[in-house]
Amino acid sequence: MKKLLTLLLVIAMMATMVTGCGTKEADAPADGAALKIGVLIYKYDDTYISTVRQALEAEGAADADVELIMNDGQGDQAKQNDQLDILIEKKVDALIINIVDIGAAKSAIEKAQEAGIPVVFFNREPAEDVLKAYDKVRFVGTKPEEAGIIQGEMMAEVWNEGGYDRNGDNVLQYVMLKGDADNPEAIARTEYSISTLNEKGVETEELGLQVANWDTDKAYAAVEAWLGKDAEKIEFIVANNDGMASGAISALQNAGYNSGDEAKYIPVFGVDATEEAVNLIGKGEMTGTVKQDGAGMAKAVFALAKNAAQGKDFLEGLSYEYDETGVSVRIPYQAYK
Ligand code: CA
Numbered sequence: 092m093k094k095l096l097t098l099l100l101v102i103a104m105m106a107t108m109v110t111g112c113g114t115k116e117a118d119a120p121a122d123g124a125a126l127k128i129g130v131l132i133y134k135y136d137d138t139y140i141s142t143v144r145q146a147l148e149a150e151g152a153a154d155a156d157v158e159l160i161m162n163d164g165q166g167d168q169a170k171q172n173d174q175l176d177i178l179i180e181k182k183v184d185a186l187i188i189n190i191v192d193i194g195a196a197k198s199a200i201e202k203a204q205e206a207g208i209p210v211v212f213f214n215r216e217p218a219e220d221v222l223k224a225y226d227k228v229r230f231v232g233t234k235p236e237e238a239g240i241i242q243g244e245m246m247a248e249v250w251n252e253g254g255y256d257r258n259g260d261n262v263l264q265y266v267m268l269k270g271d272a273d274n275p276e277a278i279a280r281t282e283y284s285i286s287t288l289n290e291k292g293v294e295t296e297e298l299g300l301q302v303a304n305w306d307t308d309k310a311y312a313a314v315e316a317w318l319g320k321d322a323e324k325i326e327f328i329v330a331n332n333d334g335m336a337s338g339a340i341s342a343l344q345n346a347g348y349n350s351g352d353e354a355k356y357i358p359v360f361g362v363d364a365t366e367e368a369v370n371l372i373g374k375g376e377m378t379g380t381v382k383q384d385g386a387g388m389a390k391a392v393f394a395l396a397k398n399a400a401q402g403k404d405f406l407e408g409l410s411y412e413y414d415e416t417g418v419s420v421r422i423p424y425q426a427y428k
Pocket of ligand 1: 260
């Protein structure tokens with residue numbers, strides 16, 4: 092009986108402690124959260140990035156210890172630099188940076204280091220030596236070549252189903268929509284999609300390549316121009332992202348393609364598995380995409396930044412692992428068609 096009473100007393104004490112904690116958290120206003128994490132997004136108006144941003148906001152909203160201070164760089168590095176300065180003045184505990192211009196990462200890191208603030212970069216990847224210049228910097232992203240490899244494997248499968256060799260020369264004639272001239276993701280996707288096709292035994296010929304800056308309208312204009320001169324020759328359209336794939340499909344549809352008539356269908360492949368691309372694939376107007384796990388990315392970015400904000404090791408208590416660089420975490424891709 093005494094033992095039971097002691098036990099009950101202990102339980103009652105624990106309950107009081109837990110309730111005490113809970114009450115304190117519940118009463119704290121959002122801006123009274125213990126940890127402030129400044130978030131710089133390259134631009135809200137990017138389909139894939141907006142899925143990551145929303146998932147990140149959901150992580151923040153679900154964690155009473157963390158306040159995320161969100162910023163839209165609007166694709167403008169000068170604007171993002173100002174936002175960074177303000178976050179540093181606010182003495183945030185950690186920074187999450189989706190940098191506009193990879194070339195600006197070095198100075199952003201120098202500012203963070205001077206203020207002693209840890210940084211988690213994501214999606215747009217600064218060079219390894221730049222990341223390593225400050226020991227409190229990590230990167231969460233994808234493996235640049237993986238999206239290209241998966242896209243190439245998917246294209247080889249579709250090609251081998253037959254019916255797409257319009258001129259019957261046993262060579263795949265394609266046009267390529269490249270995201271950016273210098274971005275490592277764009278370079279790797281462009282290269283590995285085609286080299287994977289070739290490794291799978293598919294001979295290829297590039298009819299055209301356009302740097303369309305990940306942009307739907309620019310891709311539309313490029314495909315419209317290609318259709319104007321080579322409409323009969325194009326067998327596949329390859330895009331580094333779904334935003335450009337969607338522009339390509341609009342241009343195709345405007346010229347009477349990909350609108351239900353099987354004889355007038357040119358396969359289009361993208362990357363990201365945006366909601367729009369998934370819908371287009373569902374309607375049979377687009378062929379395939381490569382899924383970036385936006386929610387998985389946000390979860391990792393948030394967890395690393397929260398650890399760092401508390402002065403812990405970035406990976407403490409987490410199941411992520413660094414790749415061979417020792418500072419980057421890679422979230423895997425999947426095929427979607
Ligand atoms: Ca051909």
